[in-house]
Amino acid sequence: MAFSFDRQDLIKSQNFIAGRWQDAVSGQVFPVLDPADMTEITRVPDSGAADAQSAVEAARAALPAWRATPAKARAAIIKRWNALILENKEELGKLVSYEQGKPLAEGIGEIVYAASYVEWFGDEAARITGEVIESPVAGRKMFAVREPVGVVAVITPWNFPAAMIARKIAPALAAGCTVVGKPAEDTPLTSLALAKLAAEAGVPEGVLNLVCASREQTPEVVDVWLDSPQVRKVSFTGSTPVGKHLARRSADTLKKLSLELGGNAPFVVFDDADLDAAVDGLMAAKFRNGGQTCVCPNRVYVQSGVFDEFAAKLTERVAALKVGPATEEGVMIGPMINERAVDKILNHINDAVVHGAKVLTGGRRVREELGPNYIAPTVLANVSNQAVLCCEETFGPVAPLFSFETEAQVIAAANDTPFGLAGYFYSENVSRIWRVADALETGIVGINEGAVASEAAPFGGVKESGYGREGSIHGLEDFMQIKYLCQGNLK
Numbered sequence: 327m328a329f330s331f332d333r334q335d336l337i338k339s340q341n342f343i344a345g346r347w348q349d350a351v352s353g354q355v356f357p358v359l360d361p362a363d364m365t366e367i368t369r370v371p372d373s374g375a376a377d378a379q380s381a382v383e384a385a386r387a388a389l390p391a392w393r394a395t396p397a398k399a400r401a402a403i404i405k406r407w408n409a410l411i412l413e414n415k416e417e418l419g420k421l422v423s424y425e426q427g428k429p430l431a432e433g434i435g436e437i438v439y440a441a442s443y444v445e446w447f448g449d450e451a452a453r454i455t456g457e458v459i460e461s462p463v464a465g466r467k468m469f470a471v472r473e474p475v476g477v478v479a480v481i482t483p484w485n486f487p488a489a490m491i492a493r494k495i496a497p498a499l500a501a502g503c504t505v506v507g508k509p510a511e512d513t514p515l516t517s518l519a520l521a522k523l524a525a526e527a528g529v530p531e532g533v534l535n536l537v538c539a540s541r542e543q544t545p546e547v548v549d550v551w552l553d554s555p556q557v558r559k560v561s562f563t564g565s566t567p568v569g570k571h572l573a574r575r576s577a578d579t580l581k582k583l584s585l586e587l588g589g590n591a592p593f594v595v596f597d598d599a600d601l602d603a604a605v606d607g608l609m610a611a612k613f614r615n616g617g618q619t620c621v622c623p624n625r626v627y628v629q630s631g632v633f634d635e636f637a638a639k640l641t642e643r644v645a646a647l648k649v650g651p652a653t654e655e656g657v658m659i660g661p662m663i664n665e666r667a668v669d670k671i672l673n674h675i676n677d678a679v680v681h682g683a684k685v686l687t688g689g690r691r692v693r694e695e696l697g698p699n700y701i702a703p704t705v706l707a708n709v710s711n712q713a714v715l716c717c718e719e720t721f722g723p724v725a726p727l728f729s730f731e732t733e734a735q736v737i738a739a740a741n742d743t744p745f746g747l748a749g750y751f752y753s754e755n756v757s758r759i760w761r762v763a764d765a766l767e768t769g770i771v772g773i774n775e776g777a778v779a780s781e782a783a784p785f786g787g788v789k790e791s792g793y794g795r796e797g798s799i800h801g802l803e804d805f806m807q808i809k810y811l812c813q814g815n816l817k
């Protein structure tokens with residue numbers, strides 16, 4: 327085992343349904359692999375329709391009592407869960423790094439990040455309110471109250487195995503919903519450990535249910551939830567094609583949806599920017615989690631007057647990033663999640679080169695003696711807007727630099743994409759700052775800032791990056807519905 331764990335009991339390899347750890351009804355399993363060397367960590371259930379259905383039944387049975395639990399009592403349980411997550415942050419961080427590959431400091435950082443959402447929604451649970459509406463008619467009292475949407479299905483990606491599920495489950499529980507969830511097939515272990523801690527914190531049986539499934543079996547599990555009239559909401563983070571499929575399939579039962587989908591973030595450096603701050607911002611935004619982040623810049627536009635200086639500063643920093651397994655001292659870029667991901671990144675680089683790009687650093691696999699999943703962080707210059715990485719998310723440690731002349735030109739280029747999750751720009755000109763912030767067609771804008779995510783902020787996209795928000799009061803609102811009460815005949 328690449329990591330040693332003090333709390334072996336946190337490493338679970340079964341589904342968690344109705345408060346019990348269970349194998350798949352079929353008895354089938356699939357392996358969870360360490361991306362550092364593709365060795366097997368453990369096997370987890372390869373679930374099917376029967377498992378998905380029993381999760382729904384457990385969540386449905388638990389719903390009346392959980393939604394009737396006073397918000398303050400729900401909040402206390404969620405805050406205990408937060409405390410347990412933080413108490414076990416090293417163990418959980420190791421698990422994140424083990425199954426996902428990110429360097430250990432980032433693994434532990436992700437746990438703290440995940441816990442920040444749990445704490446936030448624990449606090450928000452007790453603040454749910456409604457409205458008293460002034461009646462236009464005599465003899466009536468009118469109210470709008472918020473109630474939980476009901477059973478929700480959460481489907482999460484592999485890039486942040488703790489944070490993505492925490493920021494869906496915590497607001498769901500805060501709102502009084504019960505949950506059925508499917509963690510990503512590559513990284514189910516962190517979610518299962520979080521479920522164990524949730525149970526220790528006092529989350530009642532059936533309120534949180536997790537079902538594992540391989541890539542092949544996932545449609546069978548998810549289809550049960552999509553078809554179920556009991557499941558009233560789906561919250562999904564992942565690709566835009568899958569998000570569109572979920573939206574289509576949810577139409578028959580008109581479920582509420584939160585879809586946090588693909589991005590293609592522009593990062594713009596104007597010639598009036600603080601260049602060192604812009605390089606710092608790009609390093610933080612682009613190379614966090616090895617570039618496997620929906621909000622990470624996919625296209626870097628640098629104004630021609632500062633292009634060479636910016637490219638030189640950036641290349642020096644990127645070339646110094648150490649690549650290796652999460653366990654190795656000083657590593658900043660871990661393995662990519664699998665070989666397929668590295669092949670896609672290399673295809674993007676090669677295609678950019680065919681279209682005239684110059685490789686300033688990186689551009690190839692490294693440390694192949696360890697396994698096929700390591701890639702040198704890469705900077706490309708003179709990238710053409712015909713290159714495929716201009717329109718497709720690369721999801722890897724590649725910074726392609728495009729040169730531009732005018733503000734109008736770069737805004738048109740930045741918005742020339744169906745996606746609209748995050749956008750970033752650096753400028754010291756206050757009028758330009760407001761102009762560009764208004765003009766960018768994205769749900770999130772980093773202005774002279776590369777690290778934008780926060781539990782207190784609404785995270786989500788526009789256009790084909792989806793809808794719904796995670797974090798902030800809006801992230802709780804998405805798990806509630808409004809009921810209007812009208813009491814008449816008052817004497």
Ligand code: SIN
Pocket residue numbers: 485486489563586618619620621779
């Ligand atoms: C994501 O990649 O979808 C989430 C990134 C974040 O929370 O910053």
